[in-house]
Amino acid sequence: MAKRAAPEVNAGSMADIAFLLLIFFLVTTTIPKDSGISRKLPPIDESETEPPIIRQKNIFTVSLNNRDQMLVEENLMEIEDLRAAAVEFLDNNGDGTCTFCKGKKDPDSSDNPDKAVISLKNERETSYATYISVQNELVAAYNELRNRRALEIGAQKGFPNMNFIEMQAKLSDVRWSGNRDKLKEVIEQIQLEIPQKLSEVQ
């Protein structure tokens, strides 16, 4: 008997099977979008030490009421203007000790970025969306100053044209081939010079 070739397998329903799997994965999975604003909560302090006295001019108060209106330093303000106001406050350099600041040196505003504190207060009825908007703008103000500083000292330390956000991204990127220790040093220096002092009133 002549050898018969094996009959071809009918692959017509392969598409159906693949579709079935595809639809299963479409339904049961989500695209992860885990990014957000990271914050560190203050630990509960039970010791009875007196909190350090901060001069009023070094505090930038932002308060939100139950109708999502914002009061900045006793003045009503829109969220769009908050970033510029916060930058102006942090960058003020009232006592002249900050070498990289470009502020107005207003004696009634903050002494230097190290002493400047932003205080955020909200009501229970404040909406979360507004709160996040305000947090975002305040982080943006810090980032703006840090980016500016990074461009200045990055050029001296061998990381030209790299702002603070890019530096942080590079440091956590495993494929980046550069001097990690040096970059970490630069980032830490900037974080020390412009610390994020954001306090929330309970």
Added chain:
Amino acid sequence: MAKFKKKKDGGLPPVNTAALPDIVFMLLFFFMVATVMRENTLKIANILPVANQVEKLDKKNPISYIYIGKPSDNYASKFGTEARIQLNDDFADVSEIVPFINQERAALREELIPFLTVSLKVDRKSNMGIVGDVKQELRKANALKINYTTGTGDVSANAEK
């Protein structure tokens, strides 16, 4: 003339669908790679606000999720319309957060415990009251690394109701 009338007139030739499985498999692999399995079934409305100064959450570190939002329509009759907390698959009370964090920690390897980040997935329409309560509980549990998980976009989108 019959010689030249072999083809039936009219009717398009059938489209070749041999490559269809390949295309579908390609889509399938894309979704298998780009997505993750749903961990929790949400019982609450959870539309996150947006922000543009966001940091990516490091996947190498353990993450616990706390969801806050208004109960979705199926549960509204039973749980009301005020924002509630969801831990894992069920509604929870504020007092359950400390045990929840301890339980999450117990499931981790010891060296990873200090890196536990709590991701707060809060619906944009919630009030800060409940968020503040949760934050206070997290401080009690000593879980201080938190992340307000948001979408990415311009903050002006948050203003619309």
